[in-house]
Amino acid sequence: MLRPMTISLKPSQALSLWHQVSLSEVRDTAPDLTMRQAAILLTIYLDPPPHTVRGLAEHLGVTKPVITRALDTMGTMKLVTRHRDPRDRRNVVIARTVEGALYLERFADVIIAKAAALPR
Amino acid sequence: MLRPMTISLKPSQALSLWHQVSLSEVRDTAPDLTMRQAAILLTIYLDPPPHTVRGLAEHLGVTKPVITRALDTMGTMKLVTRHRDPRDRRNVVIARTVEGALYLERFADVIIAKAAALPR
């Protein structure tokens, strides 16, 4: 049964969804990400590669050190990895990890569950 | 035309929605909230009052100073106000503001727009 419909939310549903997902993350003892880190991580996993520090900085509208530091933190969490680009050794290409994919998979499950439980 | 259906998202849609909304907030020059602050603000505006520091702390599973500090910050942003409870002057009741309502209204609009633009 296909439902080729755009997803339309009422304001109360939109806020409730964000509320429930945020609560899940806050209550969770898991290490949580800042809004910027989340945006960076999602860009890396959802937008087509390759990803560079400069490209991410432009895409998010932030400075390069912000990206470098976020990658430091998320690298420690094993959510992303970095390698020098052999073709242009000035560049650093950011790659996904298994742990990062699992992290986002679990996160998507939370969003889906909360969306399904939303009052009509 | 009514659509009394539960909202069902595919994993890619769930992550894409969070991605797009996060990007909007990051790119915005507006002051953004931490995940905890957002959870507190949404609880205040979506759950029935009255709200106290202790109640919010229990609800989110964090310590009271976390709530006090978040209220300090969001109070400076005029998103919430605090008053002593005249019936029990140990309590502080947290109240909504016009600015806070507008902030969340605008936030809901972003979520709704991104949800509507989601690929099927």
Add this chain to the structure above:
DNA sequence: GCATATTGAAACGGTCCCGTAACGTTTCCA
């Protein structure tokens, strides 16, 4: 009345993130 409990806030030390500026490395090009 007085000790105890409760509430929210303040103090303290530590950690992380921020923006700006400077830096080392690598590439480009005149």
Add this chain to the structure above:
DNA sequence: TGGAAACGTTACGGGACCGTTTCAATATGC
């Protein structure tokens, strides 16, 4: 070949948040 440009990182000072502990004010109960 040598200077300029591009890339990512590091350094620096400042600010925000954290958890724990302590505190002042208020309420409760013997």
